[in-house]
Amino acid sequence: MSETKRPPALTRRGFLKTTGAAAGVAAAAGAGGALPQLAPAQASASTVTAEGEHTVYTSCRGNCGSKCPTQVVVREGKVVRVSAAELPGDDAPRRRFCVKGYTQPQRIYDPDRLKYPLRRVEGSERGAGEWERVSWDDAIDEIATKIGAAVQEYGGTSVAVWSSYGSYGVLNGCMAGYMSVGYGRFITALGATVLGAGADYAQIYEQSTLLGISGNDQTDIVNAKTIMCWGGNPAEAYIHDWQFVCEAREAGAKLITIDPQYTASAMHSDIYVPIRPGTDGALMLAMANYIIENGLTDEDFMKSRTISPFLVKEDGTYVRMSDFGVEPTQGPISSTTGKPTTIDPNVVWDAQAGEARQASEVENPELLGFFEVNGQQVQTVYQKVKDLITEYTVDKASEICDIPAEQIEELARIYATEGPVAVLTFQGLGHHVNSHHNFKNLAFIAALTGNAGKPGAMMTRGTCGMYPYNSKAYFMGTPGASLTGMYLPQIMETGKWGAQDLNIRVLWCCNGNVLSCESGRAELIEAVKKVDFVVCVDVNMTDTAQWADIVLPIPHAYETQDFDPVCATPYPTFYRKAVDPLYESKTDIDILRLIADKLGMGQIYDKTDDEFLHLVLDTETNLAYGGGYQAFENNTLGRNWSFSDASKIDTFKSTASGRLEYYIEKPAPRNNFGQEVADYERYPYYENAHEAYWDNPLREKYPLMGCSQHHKYHVHSQCAYTPWLRELEPEPRIKINAADARERGISQGDVVRVYNDHGYAVLKALVTEGIKPGVVSIPHGFQADQFIEGHTQDLTSVVMNDFCSNSAFYDFLCEVERCEGGDR
Ligand code: SF4
Incomplete structure (x- = not known):
């Protein structure tokens, strides 16, 4: 059998005929659910709501960032209606849902869903769209044979698993490549290569990983006096933020949108700034200079809650107490390295004593100045950064950003004097090649003005934290190599990753649609063509699946059980299975089990899915606090016990110094292949985009x-x-x-x-x-x-x-x- 083309899209009328579920979906879309709601705090996983129907509490699994707690109504084994789950008490205002959520049943009952394994027709070109149906046995045999042969001839790294922005789950995989039981165990047992995503890492890496800044909980937006939507459109793309923006507006907050596109959010704004794309960093530095020159800084905040007074040596590293012979001590275990951290306190210049002293002991440190410590010339971080950014005057930024100088001055004045300011950052700030600098710059203006770490003051909107989990359950060892998938063309060309030989022969695409959602599609396709054998697992025939040799059907999110520890609401995303998987679809982890068996390494999956979920969730701490798997069995909307009123405001607990940081002492690249790291990676900085800049x-x-x-x-x-x-x-x-x-x-x-x-x-x-x-x-x-x-x-x-x-x-x-x- 050969399949080549999707049939034309169904009309609404066609859909109504196709599924007996449609009337329910229509009712939900119009009314948000017509049946009586049960209080979720008491609701069990599967609650009878009306004759012949039951409701399953789960979560919308779209990677839009919202992860809306969801109730799925099932009748006669079919999903007939989905809507936002009611949330108890103070969390009620977080209830939300959107058209993408309401129409999920159309994705489940999409007649074009992948139904069974497909193999590229022999002799056809990869990407030609000619497929034949194969049995699972044949598909697994072929895949296992190809993987086995590649590993034997070229080693484990010849098998690469490439993941992207799809659905998340601790069992079935996620964007971070191997951070799941399914893929983590497979990859680390084989010593395979992890190819991770490239998108959004300007913010994820620079702000979250290097600076350790997370942002305040979205409900705190209502406490802002000024809201800046910077590079995005929450009215349409981040509705979970927008409701709180509207609430703040009703309470009198000023709304500013900075965006080259006049969006729905811009229409509702008091001030619209049509900035030239990719120049936001220059605007931030000009605002910083204006704030400094006009005495609008918040010196108390800078001294007590930021790294501004820390002393820094000429080589760019901090002066620390070890420079005075004080032995560093051991700190808590790092969640990333699993090893104890080192505590070697920073040093400031005590204005009263006229000497360098441990920062925590000095009430009134100098913010500016050059000093001599142990015979070395040192200066404060603030002095250093202030001097490094002077070229970005308001006039210069006006030219770069194509914004009138008066508007830049107005923005700087509002930012410094009409706080607390909530800056809501979006893709416009992070989708240029070098836009990671924006997040140091933003941290700098926040540090100058005290617009972070307080109610209503945030550098970005944060999440509700991470549900504590046992990531050791994911690994059998370490991956053979781990890098961003965007390097694939370079690797296929050279067979090298830095100094390491890397000969990728088998590619496994999962958790996303890289050939549609990563940049550089044409180059990526050319690289994929050079790989001997490509497997893709997905619900639909995506742009990526089109370039595979074997495509395997996986279930829709409502047909599986899984868990995502990243919490967008206080209700962790426990994905509960509402209905059985349709057609021949199998979960990623079940597919990997079959392949592992064939490869003689079936023991890596020595537990059932449920047992693995227990292993991941039942940490000592979770159980001590009434969390863990049991909490979700009994109450599917079980609150994240680790999320509290106190954790709604990012008080810089995750930064290395416990203060707001905008300077990186030892900048480490995300993918280390022995490259040089420029000194400017340490401090607030602006440079033209790679290609999209005006003077190019x-x-x-x-x-x-x-x-x-x-x-x-x-x-x-x-x-x-x-x-x-x-x-x-x-x-x-x-x-x-x-x-x-x-x-x-x-x-x-x-x-x-x-x-x-x-x-x-x-x-x-x-x-x-x-x-x-x-x-x-x-x-x-x-x-x-x-x-x-x-x-x-x-x-x-x-x-x-x-x-x-x-x-x-x-x-x-x-x-x-x-x-x-x-x-x-
Ligand atoms: S906003 Fe909510 S309902 Fe809409 S796609 Fe995102 S998670 Fe799903």
Whole structure:
């Protein structure tokens, strides 16, 4: 049997006929659920709600960041309705849901869902879309044989597991590659290669990992007097934040949106700043200079809660008590290394005593100044950073960012004097190659003004923490190699990763759709073509699955049981199985069990799923606090015991110094392959984007700066084929400013070709005043067959900043032309 093409998308009417569930879905979409609700605090996992129906408490598994607690109503073994779970007490305002959640049943009962294993038809080209059905036995045999042969000939690292932004789970895998029982045990037992995601690491790596800053809980947004939506559109893309933004607005808060696109959030704002893409870092540094020059700093905060007074030597390292002969002591065990940390206290200059002393013992340290300590010239961190950023004056930033100088001054004044300020950061701040610098810069202006670590004051909106878990359950050893998947083209070309030989022969794609959702699609596809054998596991035939040799069907999230320790709400995401998996789908961990058996390493999965969940969740501490697996068995919305009112505000407990940090003493690259690390990785800094900057000579050929947007009908590519969502937004359209369109003879709805040296895409034009002239934007999440030709990610490249290995989603220049006969 050969399968080549998706049938046309179902209409709403078609869907109603297809599933007996539709009436229920429709009722839920309109009314949020018509049946009586049970108090979730008492609800059991599966609660009878009406004759023939029962409700299962679980969580929406879209990777949109919300992880909404969800109730799934099941009738006759089918999901008939999903809606937001009611939340008790003070958590009630966190109840939320969106159209992507309501339409999940359409994903489950999608007639085009992958139903059984598929093998590329022998003799057909990879990517040609010609498939034949195979039995699970044959598929597993073939995969195990290929993996076994590759390991025998080239070693464990020749098998690479590539994960991305899909659903998360401690059993079945996640973005971080091997942080799950299923993949972690398989990868570490084989010594295989982990290929991780590239997206969003500007913020994840720089802010969370290096600086240790998390942000306040989203409910704290209501305490802000000023809210800055920086580089995003929460009204559509982060609805879980938006409700609290609206509440703060009703209480009188000022709303500012900084974005090249005039979004729904911008429309509701008091001040809209149409910044040039990729220049936010320059704006932050100019704000810092204005705040310093105009005496708007909060010196008490800087002295007591930031690293500003710490003394730093000429080589960039801190002066510490060990410099005075005081032996460092042992600190708590690091959750990342598993080893004890070292405590070697920082030193400041005591203004009264006129000498260097341990920071914790000095009430009034000098913030500025050069000093001599032990015969060495030292200065305060603040002095050093202040001197390093002076070139970013308001006038200079005005030119770089294309914002009037007066507006930059106004922003700086508001930020410094109308706090507490909640800055809500989004992809616009982190999707240029080197945009990780933004997060040091943002930490610096927060440190100058006290806009962090207090109610209503945050550098970003945080999560509700991490549910404590036992990650040792994931590993049998260590991976053979671990790096960002975006390096695949380079590795396939050279057979090297730094000094290490790396000969990848088998590629396993899971937990996401890398060939649609990572930048540099064309280069990635060329690299995938060079791999001998490619497996992809997914619910649908995605852009990535199209390039595999074998595609394996996995269940929808409501058909499996799993757990995600990252908490978006105080209710950890325990994914409870609502219905049995459809067709022949098998979970990732069950597939891996079958392959491990064939490879003679079946003992790595020596427990059932339930037993593994117990192993992960039943830590001593969880059990002591009434948490662990049992808590979810009895009450599926069991609250995260480790999340408290106190932990709603990020008080810098996770930073190395316990203070707000904006300087990195020993900057370590995310992927270390022996590269040089520039000194500027230590401090607030601005540099042009890799490609998308105004003065780039390439603009003569490609004058438009490209970017993208997340919005309400997509979670990456997960909802790409959801019929009702495609009725609302059937196809991708490129936003282009009316003046740019006029110049090119492009009218509303024309078919246009957008192109650059990386590739091209053909799609319709959305001509609007709602985007800055010189900028175009294509929505994220559509699949290749939804473009007339090409793909958004054909316009981007795999180039990365080697320090934080962040993707180039918004970092491209392009030109747009009307297609011949483009008014069709
Ligand atoms: S897609 Fe996101 S916001 Fe929408 S229901 Fe699911 S978790 Fe909630």
